[in-house]
Amino acid sequence: xxxxxxxxxxxxxxxxxxxxxxxxxxxxxxxxxxxxxxxxxxxxxxxxxxxxxxxxxxxxxxxxxxxxxxxxxxxxxxxxxxxxxxxxxxxxxxxxxxxxxxxxxxxxxxxxxxxxxxxxxxxxxxxxxxxxxxxxxxxxxxxxxxxxxxxxxxxxxxxxxxxxxxxxxxxxxxxxxxxxxxxxxxxxxxxxxxxxxxxxxxxxxxxxxxxxxxxxxxxxxxxxxxxxxxxxxxxxxxxxxxxxxxxxxxxxxxxxxxxxxxxxx
Amino acid sequence: xxxxxxxxxxxxxxxxxxxxxxxxxxxxxxxxxxxxxxxxxxxxxxxxxxxxxxxxxxxxxxxxxxxxxxxxxxxxxxxxxxxxxxxxxxxxxxxxxxxxxxxxxxxxxxxxxxxxxxxxxxxxxxxxxxxxxxxxxxxxxxxxxxxxxxxxxxxxxxxxxxxxxxxxxxxxxxxxxxxxxxxxxxxxxxxxxxxxxxxxxxxxxxxxxxxxxxxxxxxxxxxxxxxxxxxxxxxxxxxxxxxxxxxxxxxxxxxxxxxxxxxxxxxxxxxxxxxxxxxxxxxxxxxxxxxxxxxxxxxxxxxxxxxxxxxxxxxxxxxxxxx
Numbered sequence: 001x002x003x004x005x006x007x008x009x010x011x012x013x014x015x016x017x018x019x020x021x022x023x024x025x026x027x028x029x030x031x032x033x034x035x036x037x038x039x040x041x042x043x044x045x046x047x048x049x050x051x052x053x054x055x056x057x058x059x060x061x062x063x064x065x066x067x068x069x070x071x072x073x074x075x076x077x078x079x080x081x082x083x084x085x086x087x088x089x090x091x092x093x094x095x096x097x098x099x100x101x102x103x104x105x106x107x108x109x110x111x112x113x114x115x116x117x118x119x120x121x122x123x124x125x126x127x128x129x130x131x132x133x134x135x136x137x138x139x140x141x142x143x144x145x146x147x148x149x150x151x152x153x154x155x156x157x158x159x160x161x162x163x164x165x166x167x168x169x170x171x172x173x174x175x176x177x178x179x180x181x182x183x184x185x186x187x188x189x190x191x192x193x194x195x196x197x198x199x200x201x202x203x204x205x206x207x208x209x210x211x212x213x214x215x216x217x218x219x220x221x222x223x224x225x226x227x228x229x230x231x232x233x234x235x236x237x238x239x240x241x242x243x244x245x246x247x248x249x250x251x252x253x254x255x256x257x258x259x260x261x262x263x264x265x
Numbered sequence: 266x267x268x269x270x271x272x273x274x275x276x277x278x279x280x281x282x283x284x285x286x287x288x289x290x291x292x293x294x295x296x297x298x299x300x301x302x303x304x305x306x307x308x309x310x311x312x313x314x315x316x317x318x319x320x321x322x323x324x325x326x327x328x329x330x331x332x333x334x335x336x337x338x339x340x341x342x343x344x345x346x347x348x349x350x351x352x353x354x355x356x357x358x359x360x361x362x363x364x365x366x367x368x369x370x371x372x373x374x375x376x377x378x379x380x381x382x383x384x385x386x387x388x389x390x391x392x393x394x395x396x397x398x399x400x401x402x403x404x405x406x407x408x409x410x411x412x413x414x415x416x417x418x419x420x421x422x423x424x425x426x427x428x429x430x431x432x433x434x435x436x437x438x439x440x441x442x443x444x445x446x447x448x449x450x451x452x453x454x455x456x457x458x459x460x461x462x463x464x465x466x467x468x469x470x471x472x473x474x475x476x477x478x479x480x481x482x483x484x485x486x487x488x489x490x491x492x493x494x495x496x497x498x499x500x501x502x503x504x505x506x507x508x509x510x511x512x513x514x515x516x517x518x519x520x521x522x523x524x525x526x527x528x529x530x531x532x533x534x535x536x537x538x539x540x541x542x543x544x545x546x547x548x549x550x551x552x553x554x555x556x557x558x559x560x561x562x563x564x565x566x567x568x569x570x571x572x573x574x575x576x577x578x579x580x581x582x583x584x585x586x587x588x
Contacts, residue, residue: 263318
């Protein structure tokens with residue numbers, strides 16, 4: 001099967017998923033409402049008690065919320081695939097002479113479109129509470145691209161999860177269980193310098209931290225805030241790209257292999 | 266004529282359950298094979314193997330001359346599948362569903378659109394075509410799913426229990442659609458739990474139970490295996506059960522089946538009409554009153570009962586729990 005066919009079939013599936021968002025706008029409303037809520041809660045409730053030296057808390061916060069949110073949106077792939085398996089449409093797709101990767105490419109592709117929308121809305125909300133991009137346009141675009149790229153890699157993990165577990169509810173619960181600690185044991189909401197012992201090492205080597213740090217650097221936010229003396233945080237862009245490549249290299253083949261065996265339940 | 270679908274010795278086990286236990290089948294070009302069996306007989310597993318969704322543990326299967334395990338990609342270009350659970354996207358409209366399937370079969374943008382409209386007309390969904398499938402009835406969803414299997418006009422079709430769960434009217438509509446469809450010479454394998462359905466639609470019937478073929482033939486051939494016609498009488502009073510049994514035994518050669526609660530006696534006969542008249546004369550002479558009498562050909566239910574020792578409606582072990 002040629003790469004062009006895989007790509008074209010992937011586009012057809014992406015279109016299908018985007019139609020669903022159009023028909024059930026609640027999905028998008030909730031996936032954008034929660035980051036808006038997070039921004040407001042942290043900016044006004046926790047922010048009033050958190051003091052980050054060298055910068056305003058809101059500037060520090062927004063890149064962290066970006067990172068957390070794009071990762072959460074990536075769970076849509078897992079939930080969508082689990083739903084396709086439950087409803088039986090996966091049998092139709094697998095009996096068609098289409099690329100074996102197309103359903104996965106289409107799913108992960110629609111997450112990118114979702115994420116672009118969500119980032120746009122969060123940027124507006126951020127702007128409203130005082131967040132500004134203080135770097136060059138080119139750097140800022142780099143920051144947004146890095147967010148999308150890392151989230152895309154996470155979508156492939158979620159694709160694999162979605163094909164493994166028995167229902168949409170399990171995907172959501174599993175994602176919640178993993179993503180919450182992953183995005184909180186990091187520099188997303190508070191600086192890591194006061195984290196106890198080993199937790200500090202975990203947080204600073206966590207790719208979510210490097211993604212957040214990379215965004216802070218690229219948007220020119222929180223330049224005065226303390227950054228841990230770790231290679232991952234001193235070179236956040238290459239470190240994040242390294243993780244992205246690693247995740248894609250592992251989970252694309254895993255998911256495709258799993259898809260080839262998947263049948264409806 | 267060449268067999269368009271052929272399988273031999275298919276085995277598939279799930280844990281300790283042997284879903285298929287050496288199934289053989291063959292469907293000649295342009296004919297319809299009805300695979301008949303209760304829940305859990307292995308029908309769906311067989312269809313999934315033949316349509317490349319799963320691989321058998323043992324055995325071989327060919328569709329349009331292609332080995333399903335060696336050339337699954339090419340096999341998929343030859344077949345259309347409509348499953349037990351309407352595999353349509355309920356957020357998309359009927360039109361969008363068919364358009365998507367057309368694109369995935371490799372039709373161009375325009376041909377996919379034209380074909381989608383054509384099929385909506387053909388399947389009496391033209392009015393509902395631009396509504397999301399969520400608003401469709403069960404029968405409409407099934408018709409749409411069937412239309413999806415036909416988008417690329419594949420030469421080989423698989424329908425897995427196309428009418429399970431439909432009300433009688435939708436079922437008859439579905440039958441009409443299927444009959445129209447195969448006039449064009451499509452080779453079709455359909456599975457069903459309904460004996461009447463296999464009788465109505467299929468040229469040839471394969472009875473499966475516990476993953477194995479237990480009988481094969483035309484509906485008439487299968488019925489012949491169970492003997493000829495049957496006399497069925499229903500008594501007005503259960504007091505007469507004993508004497509009526511005596512009368513009937515004197516007329517017919519085979520064993521007389523008695524259903525006490527329904528006050529019904531059934532017995533196979535060779536020369537139906539004369540045996541029926543003789544029975545009635547004797548019953549009348551003995552003053553035994555009847556509330557109903559019939560001479561009927563054996564139904565496929567009789568066939569199933571004779572072949573498997575259990576009724577077709579009775580779920581076999583294992584599968585029922587899976588659903």
